[in-house]
Amino acid sequence: RRKRTAFTHAQLQFLEKKFNCQKYLSVAERADVADGLNLTETQIKTWYQNRRTKWKRQTTSSIR
Numbered sequence: 368r369r370k371r372t373a374f375t376h377a378q379l380q381f382l383e384k385k386f387n388c389q390k391y392l393s394v395a396e397r398a399d400v401a402d403g404l405n406l407t408e409t410q411i412k413t414w415y416q417n418r419r420t421k422w423k424r425q426t427t428s429s430i431r
Contacts, residue, residue: 374414378404382411386418 374382381404385392392400392415401408 372406372410374406378406382414382418386415386422390419390422391415 382400385400392411397408397411397415400406401411404411
């Protein structure tokens with residue numbers, strides 16, 4: 368089992384900014400982001416999955 372990734376502040380800022388523009392990344396975009404942030408594609412994919420879940424939870428709770 369992998370150790371939990373501790374994202375840097377700069378990495379999180381970039382990912383949040385990218386997420387605000389687009390909620391899903393293509394395989395090519397994911398590879399570019401991973402290279403740019405010095406992370407693996409799996410780490411980017413997992414971060415996006417978790418962030419979408421958080422976003423959906425926030426949007427559904429604000430509707431109620």
